[in-house]
Amino acid sequence: MLSPQLDVPPAAEQAATVRQRLEAQQRLQARTQPIARWRARILYPRWRAALIVALTVVALAVAIPQSRAAIAHVLRLDGVELHQAPGPSPAPHPSLPGEQRMSLGQARQRVAFPILVPTTLGQPTAVTVSDSGRVATLIYDRAPYGEVRLDEFDGHLDPVYFEKFVRVGSVTEVSVNGTKGLWVTGPQEIVYVRSDGMIVQASARLTTGNTLIWGTRRVALRLEGGFSKTAALAVAASAG
Known part of the structure; x- marks a missing residue:
């Protein structure tokens, strides 16, 4: 039996107090539960999974020499791709698909x-046309820089491109007649890729000099020879 001196609030006031406390607790839970759920269900698992994947990839790339070799920087210009990655040693001068020798006219x-x-450079020593008229090649045997090869291909209407694996050397961006070009030093492996996307392995060859790559609105060009960058830019400027 309760003491008559105990001050007990009326039943209505007790119910109101309890209800207020419950509502306050519910409001607090409503504010904190979404954050907790987001952290528990989204942030932590996804970040953990992404971190694990990233660390696994890095570990594999560092541990496996083949993986390190496969990480290649790619430059693209007018359908010409430069891959800084190793490749098999090709034949010195194989023919392009459907290559035919003819006069310049x-x-x-x-x-x-x-x-x-x-x-x-004057008139070329030899001229060939390849890939159903999509590629023209001018060859100079008696140029001041030794043998010079100029590959020209349709870079606008029906593009074809060379895939170049830069094995030894460096790539520098240059300006050719006011447009962007690439200067590549050292031997490079060149693999011809037809207009339908098929890689022609038989066309792979190893260059013997330096290479200048640039393009116009209608033609993409690749100049190869034993010249310096200054001389190559002068040759390109004279091509118009």
């Missing part, structure tokens, strides 16, 4: 793009 009739001829 005949070549200009066979292709759908203008064939540019550098004035500093």
Whole structure:
């Protein structure tokens, strides 16, 4: 039996107090539970999983030499791709698909793009057309820089491209007649890729000099020879 001196609030006041406390607790839980659920269900597992995957990839890339070799920097310009990755040793000068030797006049009739001829090099020693008229090649055997090869291909209407694996050397961005170009020093492995995307392994060859790559609105060009960057830029400027 309760003491008559104990001050007990009325039943209505007790119910109101309890209800207020319950409502306050519910409001606090409503504010904190979404954050807790987000941290528990989204933040922690996803970050843990991403971190584990990232660390696994890095560990594999560092531990396996083949993985380190496969991490390659890629530069793209007018359908020409440069991959800084190793590759098999190709034959020195294999033919491109469907390559046919002809005169410069005949070549200009066979292709759908203008064939540019550098004035500093004069008339080419040999001219070939490949890949159903999509690629024209000018070869100079008696140039001041030794043997010089100029590959020109349709880089706008029906693009084809070379995939170049830079094995030894470096790549530098240059300006050719006001447009962006690439200067590549050292031997490079070149693999021709047809317009339908098929890689022609038989066309792989190893360059013997330096390479300048640039393009116009209609043609992408790749100049190869034993010249310096300054000389190569002068040759390119004379091609228009």
